Amino acid sequence: MKVPNYVNGEWREATASEWLDVANPATAEVIAQTPLSDVAEAMRAIAAAEAAFPEWRRTPAEDRIQPLFKLKQLLEHHIDDFARTITQENGKTFAEGKGEMRRAIENVEVACGIPMMMQGYNLEDVARGIDEIMIRQPLGVVAAITPFNFPGMIPFWFLPYAIACGNTLVIKPSERVPLTMKLAFELLEKTGLPKGVVNLVNGGKTVVNTLLDDPRVRAISFVGSTPVARYVYARAGANGKRAQCQGGAKNHVIVLPDADMPMATQIISDSAFGCAGQRCLAVSVAVTVGEAQQTFRDSITDAAANLRVGNGLEEGVQMGPVISHQSKDRIENLIGLGQKQGARVVIDGRNASVSQYERGNFVRPTILDNVPSSSELVDTEIFGPVLSLVHANDLDEAMDFLHRSAFGNQASLFTSSGSAARRFRYDAPAGNIGINIGVAAPMAYFPFSGWKDSFFGIMHGQGRDAVEFYTEKKVVVERWSREHSRKF
Numbered sequence: 001m002k003v004p005n006y007v008n009g010e011w012r013e014a015t016a017s018e019w020l021d022v023a024n025p026a027t028a029e030v031i032a033q034t035p036l037s038d039v040a041e042a043m044r045a046i047a048a049a050e051a052a053f054p055e056w057r058r059t060p061a062e063d064r065i066q067p068l069f070k071l072k073q074l075l076e077h078h079i080d081d082f083a084r085t086i087t088q089e090n091g092k093t094f095a096e097g098k099g100e101m102r103r104a105i106e107n108v109e110v111a112c113g114i115p116m117m118m119q120g121y122n123l124e125d126v127a128r129g130i131d132e133i134m135i136r137q138p139l140g141v142v143a144a145i146t147p148f149n150f151p152g153m154i155p156f157w158f159l160p161y162a163i164a165c166g167n168t169l170v171i172k173p174s175e176r177v178p179l180t181m182k183l184a185f186e187l188l189e190k191t192g193l194p195k196g197v198v199n200l201v202n203g204g205k206t207v208v209n210t211l212l213d214d215p216r217v218r219a220i221s222f223v224g225s226t227p228v229a230r231y232v233y234a235r236a237g238a239n240g241k242r243a244q245c246q247g248g249a250k251n252h253v254i255v256l257p258d259a260d261m262p263m264a265t266q267i268i269s270d271s272a273f274g275c276a277g278q279r280c281l282a283v284s285v286a287v288t289v290g291e292a293q294q295t296f297r298d299s300i301t302d303a304a305a306n307l308r309v310g311n312g313l314e315e316g317v318q319m320g321p322v323i324s325h326q327s328k329d330r331i332e333n334l335i336g337l338g339q340k341q342g343a344r345v346v347i348d349g350r351n352a353s354v355s356q357y358e359r360g361n362f363v364r365p366t367i368l369d370n371v372p373s374s375s376e377l378v379d380t381e382i383f384g385p386v387l388s389l390v391h392a393n394d395l396d397e398a399m400d401f402l403h404r405s406a407f408g409n410q411a412s413l414f415t416s417s418g419s420a421a422r423r424f425r426y427d428a429p430a431g432n433i434g435i436n437i438g439v440a441a442p443m444a445y446f447p448f449s450g451w452k453d454s455f456f457g458i459m460h461g462q463g464r465d466a467v468e469f470y471t472e473k474k475v476v477v478e479r480w481s482r483e484h485s486r487k488f
């Protein structure tokens with residue numbers, strides 16, 4: 001099936017000279033072809049969004065959110081269809097697909113509060129008889145570029161807020177997982193949104209560059225790997241656009257000896273191996289302190305060895321394949337590199353084979369112990385089901401691992417000490433902090449706050465930051481003569 005684009009309220013076959021096969025990561029079956037849309041196709045979508053903007057912007061906020069209420073109902077009704085589609089194109093389990101759609105829906109719900117959230121503020125008599133008001137206005141055409149690992153949730157960090165604020169949108173999903181957004185747009189079509197308000201353009205770098213360079217696009221929201229995030233941020237900036245670019249990660253968890261070890265093990269195992277480790281909030285380095293070293297190593301090894309790996313559509317499967325065979329090769333090579341550079345492979349997920357799915361991209365949970373600080377793995381995002389263990393004598397030494405990291409997406413601590421938790425929250429150099437939490441994903445009414453090389457920009461996705469990002473502030477200073485009003 002050739003995946004169509006959705007431009008100006010219509011489905012159309014893209015103008016593209018190249019098409020990319022989309023393969024089910026568990027079966028290797030080709031399920032669709034993504035067009036690598038050309039410049040003209042991307043410009044068509046930008047033009048449609050530009051034409052729709054003046055009328056959409058004048059539509060009262062209360063009316064702009066009505067399609068979002070409908071969308072929420074439609075997403076709820078089709079949540080199983082989404083989960084199935086996500087599993088088929090991305091590989092994660094059905095339950096994980098459903099989980100990410102819950103997060104997508106939550107963002108739609110929060111954006112329905114735009115009539116309150118978009119309000120400005122004012123003060124009478126800033127000088128005698130002079131009033132000052134701040135109003136928020138939409139920017140115009142905005143664009144979102146999203147990654148493969150959350151095909152349903154991540155576009156919804158942007159879409160509901162962008163349009164509720166009165167902007168019109170062009171979205172370019174990952175070319176590796178085009179079917180989830182196709183389904184979302186089939187539902188968006190039923191919500192009564194005027195044509196051109198939301199547009200879907202499938203493709204790769206050519207579409208991204210067109211969105212970055214076209215002066216009609218005012219703002220860019222990006223989520224993906226750090227090198228591309230950095231590139232998108234720089235090019236958007238050079239073209240005078242605002243940009244929020246979320247990048248890659250290498251997330252640390254510190255396990256103190258006073259942690260509830262069974263709970264910590266369960267939660268950290270879910271974080272490291274859930275979604276086959278392809279989560280930007282996946283824990284990938286566990287720093288054990290003191291005697292937690294032995295107990296945690298034993299319990300996490302046990303948990304990892306017992307995870308059921310397979311096709312995510314099958315009952316009881318806890319971990320699916322990784323996205324592609326290239327990704328599997330890359331992960332396996334990195335495990336080998338870690339081993340060569342001194343780490344001990346405690347359990348080895350390489351060369352995995354799952355019965356009936358021999359062509360799937362499976363890597364089983366892997367644990368590397370004693371990864372030396374000189375190893376390249378220390379600052380390499382593996383993006384697979386691989387957990388590195390390192391050890392520290394105390395919390396200070398453990399925190400040094402976090403401070404040395406180039407990334408700052410998430411940091412977690414497992415402890416039963418309030419004072420250690422408070423110190424960690426205060427000092428940890430990351431934007432999303434977990435205390436006895438393995439995936440510290442902020443709810444839709446809080447910003448998704450990466451730091452360091454995990455984020456380029458100022459305003460993050462979701463919540464109030466999204467409203468700030470998708471609106472321009474205008475300040476009006478007003479004076480009216482009292483004499484004039486005496487006439488009436």
Ligand code: NAD
Nearest residue numbers: 146147148173174204205208224225228246247248249280
């Ligand atoms: P990616 O960087 O390869 O692709 C992301 C998007 O950028 C895609 O739409 C892709 O088409 C486009 N793209 C890729 N290469 C490009 C190039 N050279 N020029 C222009 N555009 C390009 O990322 P991915 O592999 O799809 O996703 C995984 C990455 O995303 C991981 O690094 C992960 O940590 C990160 N991620 C971060 C967050 C976060 O919130 N910080 C969330 C999810 C994923």
